[in-house]
Amino acid sequence: MVPPSDVHRHMGCLLSSGQEADVTFHVGEDTVAAHRLILGARSSVFMAELFGPMKEKDASHIQIHDMEPRVFKAMIHFMYNDTLPPEMDKGEDAFFMAQHLLFAADRYDLQRLKLICEDKLCNFISTSTAATTLALAEQHGCKGLKEACFKFLRSPGNLKTIMDSDGFRHLTSSCPSLLSELLANVAP
Amino acid sequence: MVPPSDVHRHMGCLLSSGQEADVTFHVGEDTVAAHRLILGARSSVFMAELFGPMKEKDASHIQIHDMEPRVFKAMIHFMYNDTLPPEMDKGEDAFFMAQHLLFAADRYDLQRLKLICEDKLCNFISTSTAATTLALAEQHGCKGLKEACFKFLRSPGNLKTIMDSDGFRHLTSSCPSLLSELLANVAP
Numbered sequence: 465m466v467p468p469s470d471v472h473r474h475m476g477c478l479l480s481s482g483q484e485a486d487v488t489f490h491v492g493e494d495t496v497a498a499h500r501l502i503l504g505a506r507s508s509v510f511m512a513e514l515f516g517p518m519k520e521k522d523a524s525h526i527q528i529h530d531m532e533p534r535v536f537k538a539m540i541h542f543m544y545n546d547t548l549p550p551e552m553d554k555g556e557d558a559f560f561m562a563q564h565l566l567f568a569a570d571r572y573d574l575q576r577l578k579l580i581c582e583d584k585l586c587n588f589i590s591t592s593t594a595a596t597t598l599a600l601a602e603q604h605g606c607k608g609l610k611e612a613c614f615k616f617l618r619s620p621g622n623l624k625t626i627m628d629s630d631g632f633r634h635l636t637s638s639c640p641s642l643l644s645e646l647l648a649n650v651a652p
Numbered sequence: 653m654v655p656p657s658d659v660h661r662h663m664g665c666l667l668s669s670g671q672e673a674d675v676t677f678h679v680g681e682d683t684v685a686a687h688r689l690i691l692g693a694r695s696s697v698f699m700a701e702l703f704g705p706m707k708e709k710d711a712s713h714i715q716i717h718d719m720e721p722r723v724f725k726a727m728i729h730f731m732y733n734d735t736l737p738p739e740m741d742k743g744e745d746a747f748f749m750a751q752h753l754l755f756a757a758d759r760y761d762l763q764r765l766k767l768i769c770e771d772k773l774c775n776f777i778s779t780s781t782a783a784t785t786l787a788l789a790e791q792h793g794c795k796g797l798k799e800a801c802f803k804f805l806r807s808p809g810n811l812k813t814i815m816d817s818d819g820f821r822h823l824t825s826s827c828p829s830l831l832s833e834l835l836a837n838v839a840p
Binding site: 484506546 | 655662689
């Protein structure tokens with residue numbers, strides 16, 4: 465009996481042990497030790513930031529400004545283990561994490577993580593989330609997620625219910641071009 | 653649709669591009685450029701040889717003496733991609749490669765590769781290979797492969813056919829202790 469692939473398990477051990485780590489990220493109050501080679505192999509953005517001609521002067525200490533520590537940590541966990549931390553799918557946090565990880569995945573060009581987040585967000589579509597999810601899908605070019613939102617809004621009553629919400633007002637102001645597309649999609 | 657894991661694809665690209673490689677192996681006439689971090693993460697033997705207190709003085713150039721270049725290259729390919737090179741299973745070479753990769757996997761503590769080689773060698777068991785395969789299984793502690801050889805030799809006529817071969821004479825001289833185990837296994 466040949467056991468399944470174990471590359472991600474070995475990479476996961478490398479991350480959790482911190483052995484031979486050569487870069488430290490400072491995210492809020494937290495620090496994350498990682499390996500430039502692994503990050504570069506997994507993300508073209510990290511490859512450019514850590515090894516490219518435009519790399520930061522001190523590539524061993526990097527400040528992350530636009531991300532919550534738990535989101536950044538979950539993304540790094542994913543880059544090594546190819547799975548998200550198990551605690552991520554539990555509780556009220558799951559929707560927040562899926563939204564923020566989608567942003568992170570797009571920022572660092574992690575296509576598989578982006579699709580995983582899209583998939584999770586599809587399962588969260590409701591009258592209270594559809595507007596913000598649609599705006600997010602538009603901003604990050606998520607075709608499947610956008611289509612899932614349109615499908616939800618085609619169901620009788622759903623669009624009417626959300627049209628008076630803050631989320632919808634945010635959608636109309638942040639993505640005005642989306643309105644005609646929405647109209648075309650819900651037109652009887 | 654979320655695509656399958658792509659860690660090994662990313663690692664494979666790292667190997668084939670040679671980007672950021674920091675160790676060169678010299679094997680026969682060939683050289684292989686690789687990454688110490690990946691090798692160490694995948695193999696405890698490489699971890700000790702490349703990072704441990706007993707590491708070689710010049711850990712960026714390492715001579716490999718006891719292995720054919722194509723075997724060493726296939727092993728390195730496996731360490732990154734978690735699969736063997738596709739050409740390995742073709743032609744008469746397949747049995748040779750499975751034998752030598754088993755040796756390599758045992759040498760560098762690559763348990764999954766070892767089991768893959770055992771599995772391949774099981775499919776090659778015949779009257780012309782059983783003796784050498786049994787000796788190999790004994791030398792490298794391959795329980796499953798050894799049992800498969802015993803099973804083959806229990807079939808009427810098989811043991812009698814091989815007893816006059818060079819392979820069997822080599823088996824009796826290299827692993828004399830195996831004879832009583834063989835006897836116990838084929839006893840009617």
